[in-house]
Amino acid sequence: MEASDQPGDGPSCSCKIGRAAGRYGLTALDDDLVRRWTRTAGDRFSTRQLARYVNESILRVAMERADVRYRDGEVENVYRLLTDDGVSSGTRVETRTNLERDGVPVERVESDFVSHQTVHNHLTGCLGASLAEPSDEERRRRGVDRLGALRSRTAAVTSDTIDQLERADLLSIGEYNVLVTVSIACENCHGQFTARTLLERGGCHCDGSSES
Ligand SMILES: [Zn+2]
Numbered sequence: 001m002e003a004s005d006q007p008g009d010g011p012s013c014s015c016k017i018g019r020a021a022g023r024y025g026l027t028a029l030d031d032d033l034v035r036r037w038t039r040t041a042g043d044r045f046s047t048r049q050l051a052r053y054v055n056e057s058i059l060r061v062a063m064e065r066a067d068v069r070y071r072d073g074e075v076e077n078v079y080r081l082l083t084d085d086g087v088s089s090g091t092r093v094e095t096r097t098n099l100e101r102d103g104v105p106v107e108r109v110e111s112d113f114v115s116h117q118t119v120h121n122h123l124t125g126c127l128g129a130s131l132a133e134p135s136d137e138e139r140r141r142r143g144v145d146r147l148g149a150l151r152s153r154t155a156a157v158t159s160d161t162i163d164q165l166e167r168a169d170l171l172s173i174g175e176y177n178v179l180v181t182v183s184i185a186c187e188n189c190h191g192q193f194t195a196r197t198l199l200e201r202g203g204c205h206c207d208g209s210s211e212s
């Protein structure tokens with residue numbers, strides 16, 4: 001079957017993704033992309049993952065139009081065989097040959113595949129989407145997490161160093177704990193806080209503090 005531009009639900013833009021959405025009838029694509037991209041951190045799709053999502057959608061439609069029956073996960077696997085650097089060229093040729101034999105216009109489909117940069121341009125340029133700024137609460141939590149990770153790392157490097165020196169008989173200690181405390185001293189009132197406390201109380205709050 002020859003892929004053709006669909007009338008009616010026209011593409012929202014004329015960039016490569018807009019044209020592909022029209023050509024493959026991916027009417028919900030823009031909504032899907034924006035929704036997945038703007039989820040809260042952790043759930044959010046990267047533009048690389050979204051490019052894969054777009055390309056797998058293209059491939060799925062092309063296979064459906066050629067009446068190729070596929071099992072769950074098979075489109076994803078075919079996509080991987082076509083694109084993954086770890087796949088041997090022999091396997092890739094075989095995959096393309098099989099698709100062509102089944103009537104899938106492989107060359108056309110591959111030339112319609114999009115890059116993560118194209119996805120980014122489509123999201124920010126054509127759709128005007130932007131990633132929401134993290135909330136104040138989230139920023140604070142990230143700060144606490146970052147400092148916590150730094151403390152763990154400091155503790156790990158410290159005990160590694162002690163253990164190395166001990167193995168070399170350059171120091172001797174029995175069981176021990178490494179305690180890492182990062183303190184911040186206010187130059188104005190000389191109050192001291194652990195980093196965590198300061199982050200939690202949101203400042204020193206002494207009279208002379210000029211910044212809130
Ligand atoms: Zn676009």
Ligand SMILES: [Zn+2]
Nearest residue numbers: 186189204206
């Ligand atoms: Zn102070």
